[in-house]
Amino acid sequence: MAANFWTSSHHKQLLEIDGVDAVHHLDKERGITQEEFRLIKIHMSFHIWRLAQQVKVRQRVIATATTYFRRVYTRKSMTEYDPRLVAPTCLYLASKAEESTVQARLLVFYIKKMWSDEKYRFEIKDILEMEMKLLEALDYYLVVFHPYRPLLQLLQDAGITDLTQCAWGLVNDTYKTDLILIHPPYMIALACIYIASVLKDKDTTTWFEELRADMNIVKNISIEILDFYESYKIDPQKGLPEEKINLVMSKLPAKA
Structure with a gap:
């Protein structure tokens, strides 16, 4: 792991605000606006946090997972990379990178326990397959420096x-x-x-x-x-209002 932020891949990958807030053209075609793009990212940050509370990982793992999640969507579309699968996979990958490994089967167990909506529920093979895609999307740069x-x-x-x-x-x-x-x-x-x-x-x-x-x-x-x-004005425990986020998430493709 790089000991100096200024020589790290994290520093080299810092972006201008326009580079992180742009909606991918495939997502635009589905009618996702810039504000809805932001809402989905906020919602999935809570999704990662809630799951992390169940598997009991350190705050640093949550922060790294959320950073991965946001970095992915500076390069990939939500249409192709389902955020409902990307979020738990980022947590899985971050747990490895931060040497606090959580087994994929444990994540799948809690996902099924916590969410009744089938669109949020995945199997172990889904997470393992997405992990490979995320590594490529992140250019295999996994070191994140935090505040x-x-x-x-x-x-x-x-x-x-x-x-x-x-x-x-x-x-x-x-x-x-x-x-x-x-x-x-x-x-x-x-x-x-x-x-x-x-x-x-x-x-x-x-x-x-x-x-x-x-x-x-x-x-x-x-x-x-x-x-x-x-x-x-987000509820720190519940996140965004359910009716609002359901409307936004409905613009994403149906689960494959």
Whole structure:
């Protein structure tokens, strides 16, 4: 695993926002709009999280799986790569990459236990076959750097470790957006600290000035995070309203 973000495949694959938010032409043909594309990705982030709670993996595995999921759809269409299968397969692949392996049969067991909708239910062979497709779609680059480690280091440096819970929760929520595909993890961590310090009325102005971080980028990331909360008002346990997501998901092809 690369020890330095700046020499890693993750850094080399950072994209402009236009590169992560574009709807594939095959999905456009099915009538999927840019907003619906975003809704599906948010919905499947919750899908990964719920399944991960059952198989009991670390937050890092969930974050890596969600990153894989979002990265795949910068290159592939949801029409060809069914997100209902891609999501659990990303979790399976991430569990291997993060050395916290979950057996495919265990994922299939919980999928069948948790979802009655046949469109979400798959067999072991489906996951194993999709794993090969995902590896190719990801160019076999599986190393992902996350904001969690720099977050803890920065909070310690600033002497505001009492903001850890708030800032950590903000980082978790950034995975319902495409920020991890666009910005270096430490910049996302700084934005979460910035928001947390405002929410908790902590004056971090001097500390940020001493860091010499690009505050325009920090504030832009912060605005994206806050806009996400304002735009979607998501139930942290249930995700998006069922009736809304069912309508959007109905535009995807029927399960093969």
